[in-house]
Amino acid sequence: MDDMGTTERVLALLGLLQQRRVWTGPELAERLGVTTRTVRRDVERLRVLGYPVNAGQGPGGGYQLGAGQELPPLLLDDEEAIATAVALLAGAESGDAALRALTKLDRVLPTRLRHEVRALAGSVSSFGGGRPEIDSEALMTLARACRDAVAVRFAYRDAERRVEPYQLVASDRRWYLLAFDLGREDWRTFRLDRMSGIAELSWRFVRRETPDAAEFVQESVSSRVYRYQGHFLVRAAAATIRALIPASAAVVRAKTATTCEVTSGAADLDFILMHMVLLGHDFEVLDPPELRDRCSVLAARLRAAGKTT
Structure with missing residues (x-):
């Protein structure tokens, strides 16, 4: 979350304060991926917006929302609210924090914007x-x-x-x-x-x-639009391969704990094969058949290139 903008981070801070009665400054800093000084500044931003954030000193002290007070609407204009919701939604796969912050955004938005953000979220x-x-x-x-x-x-x-x-x-x-x-x-x-x-x-x-929207689009942009599509069994965990290939370049599906299937596309069969070779893991060509033939051609070419004269 260290790449969050200020508005998103303040929303996340508000969400944390509503989850638990008391947080220490270091605890909040760790959860938000920032310094305790940034936490203090963000607490002041909430106070300026009208949120009753109390700070206790000594053992058992920390930050907490004032009890029994109604929280005011978050002061965002239309463009800021939409931009924040979009950023949170686009980053939601990174963990629960973005989704919690989006929920808090829905709770504190003015009524006129809440319906629009809910439409976007759905x-x-x-x-x-x-x-x-x-x-x-x-x-x-x-x-x-x-x-x-x-x-x-x-x-x-x-x-x-x-x-x-x-x-x-x-x-x-x-x-x-x-x-x-x-x-x-x-x-x-x-x-x-x-x-x-x-x-x-x-x-x-x-x-x-x-169809599953994310899966359909990913398959479209990573393989379906190209002349050739390659399907491979890779002897590595899916998480390992996903870290090596951009999501827009291939679809990676877990097969077992130590293997996965990869589907990728390109205008040239040799390009697909070399891309797989550069991953650094053993793999098997599942289809198309002509891709297996190219393996033999490329292997012979590489062996020839490695011979000393």
Whole structure:
């Protein structure tokens, strides 16, 4: 959490103070990943906003919220509230702290913003733990459409698309929309940075059975869009391989405690193989068959390169 912005960190501090009666300064500093001096500054920020944070001295002392007092709304404007919610949601896979802070954000927002943030929270998935930049207006339009099951239209690569939007997905690099494309009658993934002129249409749709949004988008961006897809069994734990490959470059699924399956794509078979070789772990090609043939070709080439003249 040491990369949190000030607003997110103060929300996390507020959440911690509401969880337990008393916290010492060092305890809060450790949980937030900051110094005790930063904790003192953030406590002062809460006090300026009207939160009754008491500080006790000596044994058993520490920070605590004043008892029996109603907490005031958090003083955020619309853009700050949306930006904070987006950052928390995009980082939610890193642990429970972001989700707790998001819950606190919902509790202390003014009523006019609470509904909008809840719409966003219910319409966002993520993979890769990234925090990509976003167009908050476009994001909120799509979040509302996902929530309310309202069809939307937008321009995408100079062509108009009409879709049923289902879920927004944040990757380690960018934002995507999972939607049912009415023109192509199939599920599609759309990059938000390539969408323009987003507008809600005048009709609601009946929800279809939906694929797992994060998994569908990850497979789309890491392999499905490429000419070739390679499927491998790797003799290493899934967590080990995920730490070596960006989430947008491959899908890693645990097979056993010491093996995993990796699916990746590229425009060239040799590129996929060399990428796997550079991971530094033994692996087996599962498919396609032509990828196994390339293993022999590359092995012969490497053996020849290693011969002394």
